[in-house]
Amino acid sequence: MDKLILLAATSLLLAGCSVIGKRTAAEPAYRVLAGEGDYEVRQYAEMVVAETIVEGEYSRTSGTAFSRLAGYIFGKNRSKAKISMTAPVLQERAGEKLAMTSPVLQEKKGKSWVMAFVMPEGSSLASLPEPIDPGVTLRTVPARNVGIIRYTGLHSESNLDANAAKLAGWLERRGYRMISKPRAASYDPPWTIPFMRRNEVHIDLE
Numbered sequence: 001m002d003k004l005i006l007l008a009a010t011s012l013l014l015a016g017c018s019v020i021g022k023r024t025a026a027e028p029a030y031r032v033l034a035g036e037g038d039y040e041v042r043q044y045a046e047m048v049v050a051e052t053i054v055e056g057e058y059s060r061t062s063g064t065a066f067s068r069l070a071g072y073i074f075g076k077n078r079s080k081a082k083i084s085m086t087a088p089v090l091q092e093r094a095g096e097k098l099a100m101t102s103p104v105l106q107e108k109k110g111k112s113w114v115m116a117f118v119m120p121e122g123s124s125l126a127s128l129p130e131p132i133d134p135g136v137t138l139r140t141v142p143a144r145n146v147g148i149i150r151y152t153g154l155h156s157e158s159n160l161d162a163n164a165a166k167l168a169g170w171l172e173r174r175g176y177r178m179i180s181k182p183r184a185a186s187y188d189p190p191w192t193i194p195f196m197r198r199n200e201v202h203i204d205l206e
Contacts, residue, residue, distance in 0.1 A: 028118050071133060
């Protein structure tokens, strides 16, 4: 069943992103506050995401996480409603809250990754259908300023780390304070020609 969901999700993404990189999927609106070459500081409005956590290596968790979230938007929810796919797909390392301590404290236990689909503009927790899969949750992300770097090529863990380091250096030199782990933002499916892909790394700013 998961393979069928992933195949359907792939078909949907193919409709929005061609092999040569043409994209038609909607993106969350943002305002550019500063920019230099491949770097930008953006202001995003509040948005809702559907997300899931999968334990394992970056390359091994993507398919499982994508299938869960694709299942939700393709009708695996209490209303059996279909929800439009948007871009980008977000992925970041997960932390785990320590038991019986302040919820602010987090630590890494093992290796797990969070993947999130941004819900269409105008969505709210009240308007979206409840997921059937307990591994999928809905969350409101408040408005925020985000530092980004854009790059082409594979959306691999090594590329995430390398570009996150570049972005962190650029932000530090300009006096920005980073307040989140870096996350990958992927706008194209895996079969898109690597040099045509739009990939980004995002880091939230104070």
